[in-house]
Amino acid sequence: MNTEELDRVFGALSDATRRGMLAQLAQGETNVSALAAPYAISQPAASKHLRVLERAGLIEKTRRGREQYVRVVPGPLDEAGGWIAHYAAFWRHQFDAVEAYLATAKEQKR
Amino acid sequence: MNTEELDRVFGALSDATRRGMLAQLAQGETNVSALAAPYAISQPAASKHLRVLERAGLIEKTRRGREQYVRVVPGPLDEAGGWIAHYAAFWRHQFDAVEAYLATAKEQKR
DNA sequence: AGTATTCATAGCCATATGGTTATATATTTG
DNA sequence: CAAATATATAACCATATGGCTATGAATACT
Numbered sequence: 001m002n003t004e005e006l007d008r009v010f011g012a013l014s015d016a017t018r019r020g021m022l023a024q025l026a027q028g029e030t031n032v033s034a035l036a037a038p039y040a041i042s043q044p045a046a047s048k049h050l051r052v053l054e055r056a057g058l059i060e061k062t063r064r065g066r067e068q069y070v071r072v073v074p075g076p077l078d079e080a081g082g083w084i085a086h087y088a089a090f091w092r093h094q095f096d097a098v099e100a101y102l103a104t105a106k107e108q109k110r
Numbered sequence: 111m112n113t114e115e116l117d118r119v120f121g122a123l124s125d126a127t128r129r130g131m132l133a134q135l136a137q138g139e140t141n142v143s144a145l146a147a148p149y150a151i152s153q154p155a156a157s158k159h160l161r162v163l164e165r166a167g168l169i170e171k172t173r174r175g176r177e178q179y180v181r182v183v184p185g186p187l188d189e190a191g192g193w194i195a196h197y198a199a200f201w202r203h204q205f206d207a208v209e210a211y212l213a214t215a216k217e218q219k220r
Numbered sequence: 221a222g223t224a225t226t227c228a229t230a231g232c233c234a235t236a237t238g239g240t241t242a243t244a245t246a247t248t249t250g
Numbered sequence: 251c252a253a254a255t256a257t258a259t260a261a262c263c264a265t266a267t268g269g270c271t272a273t274g275a276a277t278a279c280t
Contacts, residue, residue, distance in 0.1 A: 003126045011124035015238085016113045019193070026200030032257065045239055047258060052237080066247040066256045074201040081194035083129070084187055090136030091184040125268085142227060155269055157228060162267080176226045176277040 001079040005057065009080045012056035017041065018049050022058065022072060029071035111189040115167065119190045122166035127151065128159050132168065132182060139181035 001009075012018055021035050036046030050070065053059045057076045062069045111119075122128055131145050146156030160180065163169045167186045172179045 006129070007124050007126060009124075010120050011236090013194075014117050014119075014121035014124055016117060017238090019116070022201075023197055026197050026204065028204060033255090041238085042240065043257070044241085044259080048238070063257090068257065072201045072204065074198065077194055077198055077201065081191060081198055084123075084191035084194070087133055087136050088184060088187055088191055091132075091182040091187065094136065094138060094182065121266095127268090143225090151268085152270060153227070154229080154271085158268070161228095173227090178227065
């Protein structure tokens with residue numbers, strides 16, 4: 001995954017409404033109205049959120065008659081999760097090292 | 111972690127410069143100048159990026175003399191990773207179910 | 221003391237988000 | 251065919267980002 005794609009994926013995840021839509025889509029595909037229903041927002045606002053999710057490659061839409069069915073594309077999310085997991089190991093390690101150092105220093109002091 | 115905090119964490123991760131800074135911080139704490147050095151941006155721009163990371167709770171700064179030392183706070187990242195991992199299971203499952211269905215449908219057709 | 225370094229803040233600009241209302245288009249229903 | 255439904259798009263507004271230059275404040279160096 002290239003950099004701009006990661007930008008868009010994390011950007012798409014930075015809004016509670018869009019995260020909620022993705023969570024709802026974990027239960028299976030639905031149409032745009034059903035995705036918009038839980039939120040106190042206008043229909044165009046919901047469409048905009050879906051456009052952000054779509055540009056991030058996180059969802060795909062299929063038109064069936066007048067309805068648009070939406071489903072999650074798991075790939076980009078896996079990669080975003082992978083990015084975090086990869087560095088989290090280093091950060092956690094470093095954090096633990098500092099903790100250990102502080103514990104040792106405290107011990108020395110005693 | 112509350113919703114706005116998750117918003118800010120994912121928002122902070124949605125920029126390549128900030129992700130790069132976090133990656134650099136995996137090797138240990140450094141000062142602001144060292145973090146800014148790899149990027150062709152002005153010093154105030156770097157400070158802004160760090161402010162975004164700080165407001166997201168991803169870093170902490172300690173002033174030592176005229177220098178400001180920056181280090182990663184791993185907690186919020188773990189939670190962001192956890193959010194993705196939690197739903198990824200559902201999404202992946204659903205994706206596999208669709209795959210399986212399509213495979214079955216294809217089989218039926220033969 | 222005077223200069224250089226490190227960093228933050230203020231002020232400005234362009235673009236993206238997140239929301240709105242109004243309107244257009246396509247499909248389904250009566 | 252007419253009306254209702256589902257969705258998209260346009261146009262507008264406010265706020266946040268991401269960048270810049272200019273400047274201020276604190277610390278360190280000579």
